Amino acid sequence: MQRRKFLKSTAALGGLVSLPSGWRAIAEGIAEQNASATPAATPSPAATASLPGKFVDVTGARGVSFVGKASHTAQKYLLETMGSGVALFDYDNDGRLDLFFVNGAPLTDPTKPGTIPKKTGPEYWNRLYHQRSDGSFEDVTEKSGLQGIGYDMGVAVGDYDNDGFQDLYVTGYGGNRLYHNNGDGTFTDVTEASGTGGSGWSTSAIWVDLDNDGLLDLVVLRYMRWDFPDIWCGEHRDGYRSYCHPDLFPTVAPLVYHNEGNGRFTEVAAKIGLAQPGKGLGISAADYDGDGHIDLFVANDSMTEFLYHNKGNGTFEDVGLLAEIAVDGMGNTYAGMGTDFQDYNNDGRPDLIVTNLANQKYALYQNNGDGTFTYASYLSGVGGATLLHSGWGVRFLDYDNDGWKDILVTQGHVIDNIKLAFPELHYRESMMLLRNLGNGKFEDVSRDSGDAFHQLWVGRGLARGDFDNDGRLDVVVTTNDGPAYLLRNETETTNHWITLYLVGRKSNRDAIGAVIQLTTAAGSQWWTVSTAGSYCSSSDKRAHFGLGQETEARTIAIRWPSGIHQTLNNVKGDREVRIEEPV
Secondary structure, three states, X not given: OOOOOOOOOOOOOOOOOOOOOOOOOOOOOOOHHHOOOOOOOOOOOOOOOOOOOOEXXXXXXXXXXXXXXXXXXXXOOHHHHOOXXXXXXXXXXXXXXXXXXXOOOOOOOOOOOOOOOEOOOHHHOOEEEEEOOOOOEEEOHHHHOOOOOEEEEEEEEEOOOOOOOOEEEEEEEOOOEEEEXXXXXXXXXXXXXXXXXXOOEEEEEEEEOOOOOOOOEEEEEEOOOOOOOOOOEEOOOOOOEEOOOHHHOOOEOOEEEEEOOOOOEEEOHHHHOOOOOEOEEEEEEEOOOOOOOOEEEEEEEEEOOEEEEEOOOOOEEEOHHHHOOOOOOOOOOEEXXXXXXXXXXXXXXXXXEEOOOOOOOOEEEEEOOOOOEEEOHHHHOHHHHHXXXXXXXXXXXXOOOOOOOEEEEEEXXXXXXXXXXXXXXXXXXXXXXXXXOOOXXXXXXXXXXXXXXXXXXXXXXXXXEOOXXXXXXXXXXXXXXXEOEEEEEOOOOOOEEEEEEEEOOOOOOOOOOOEEEEEEXXXXXXXXXXXXXXXXXXXXXXXXEEEEOXXXXXXXXXXXXXXXXXXXXXXXXXXXXXXXXXX
C-alpha cells in the first residue's frame, strides 16, 4: 500500500474551546486520494431496508432522577465544562444491569489556585441505582458507600481481583478512587491500600490485562497540567468571556497501574512505554493487528492521537503516525474526545471512531489489515453528517440487530455562548444515530428514531447495555450540569440476536480482551470484549450480536486473552449464553 505522507501542519484548527480568534471552518471536499481500496470483507448479513431506531425516554418511569452538578461559574473554569460519565454494570450478579453516575463538586467563584474541590452535600454525590426485578431502579448510594469525595469525572468497571464481582474506579480532579465490591451490596474504598490514588486531572480510564497474566491492569488518562487560573480568555466585554483553549496548558502523561495480584498496584507507565505526555480524554482497546496482544488507542484533545502497539514483551510503542490515525484525512489534528474500537464492516479487523468538535468531522478509521488505517469519514458519510456537530460519548452498537454495528453519539458544545461567534453552531444538541448500511456507508436516521433525538442536551457520557434483557441494546446518557437519560430501545424489528456472557478462568474473569467471531449462514461478525470506550464511561461487558433473519450461530469462536481458543457449534439465538473458558 502506498502510504500517505503527513507533512502538513498538525496545528489544531479549533480544540475543545475557542481561541480569541475563534474557529475557522475547514474547507475540505471529498478527497479520494485519502482513501485506499476497501479490503475484501468476509461475507456477512445483508443490511435490510432503511430502518430507523426507536429509543424511548424511560428515565422517570424507571425511577431514575440523577442530575449532575458541574458548578458553572462566572470565571469559566475549564473543569466545569467536561463531566461526567456513567456506568452500566451488574454489581450484584442478579442478571440485571445497574447504574452508576459520576458527579462534580461545588466551585467557589473565584477559586484559589491549588484548591481541590470536595463534595459538600447529597446533591453532589455520585449515585448508584440498583435495578429491581420489575425493571425499576432504587437509589442505594448510601448503603453502598459510593457517595464519593471530590470533583469526579469518569468511571471504569472491572473485576480486578477475579472474585466474581465487578469493582469501580472513579477518576476526577485532584485524585481518584478505587472501590472494591464486597459482594453484599457494599463497596470499600481501597485507594490508599491499593496505591491507585494518582494526582492531577484524570478523565477516562480502562481496565485491561496488559501482559496477559490473568489480572486486570488499569490505565488512567490525564487531561492536562491545570490549576484554577487567574486569566481571562475571550473578548473583554460582557457575555463574551470564553473557556480557555487547552493549548494554553501543558501536556501530562497517563497513569498505568500494574496489578500485582495482592490488592496492590504498581505505577509502571514509564517502564512499559505508556508515559508519552498527551491531553487524553477517551481510551479504547482492541488487538488491531491480530497478534494476540491487546493494543490501546488514546483520543487526545487538539494534538495527535495515540495508538499504542503492544510489542508482546510487556512494553508498548506509539505508532499513531505510522498507522495513519494520528491526524485526520487532511493531516490536521482535532479535538479528540470519545472513542470506540470495534469492527464495523465485518472483515475481522477492529476499526476506530473518534468524536470531536464542530467544524472538524468525527473521525472514522477503517483498519486496512496491514498495520495502517484509512480515514473513512469522507466516503462513509460520517464526515458530512457530523461536520457541524460536537460529539462526546460514542459507541458502536447494532440497534436493529441486522448484523451490522451502527454508531450512536451524544452531543453538545463546550462553549455556552458559541452562537455569538458562530450562529450555525449550537451549545445544546440532540443525539445522533448513524445506521450502518452494510456497504461501508452510514445513514443518519436520528430524526426518525424517537422523541429523544429531538431533545437538546449538553451531552457528555454514554454507556451501552441491554438493561431489560429483551435483546435490544439500550443506552444511558449524561449531560453537563443537567439530568441523565435512560433510553429504552423499542426498535420494531423481526431480526434475531444473541448475547454472550464470557467468564475467564485462566484469563481475567471479565474476559476483557477476548475476541469473538460469530458466524451464521449469512457470514461472520467480530467483537472485542471490553467495558471501556465512549467518554469517561463504562458499558456492559456482555457481547451482543444481531443475527438478522438467522436464528442460530453456526459457530462461535473465541480467542481468550490467555491464548486459549474455544469453538461452540450450532448455538441457538434470542437468548443470553454463558460461556466459561476451558482450562
